[in-house]
Amino acid sequence: MTFSPLVGGHCRHIPTCSEYAYEAVARHGLWRGGWLAARRVGRCGPFGSGGLDPVPGDDKPAGR
Numbered sequence: 001m002t003f004s005p006l007v008g009g010h011c012r013h014i015p016t017c018s019e020y021a022y023e024a025v026a027r028h029g030l031w032r033g034g035w036l037a038a039r040r041v042g043r044c045g046p047f048g049s050g051g052l053d054p055v056p057g058d059d060k061p062a063g064r
Contacts, residue, residue: 012049013040013044013051013052017041020036021037024040024055027055
């Protein structure tokens with residue numbers, strides 16, 4: 001809602017930065033998810049890469 005009107009809705013990453021931020025905060029909490037989202041927005045420059053960039057999973061083994 002914030003960046004799309006400015007850049008014309010042409011995100012080079014999948015998922016978009018907004019979707020990435022939402023999923024990162026939901027998965028990792030406000031602090032770590034917010035940090036991951038900020039790093040992602042930092043990669044969205046004119047010289048940045050593009051493509052598939054999923055939210056990293058938990059480093060903890062399942063069931064612990």
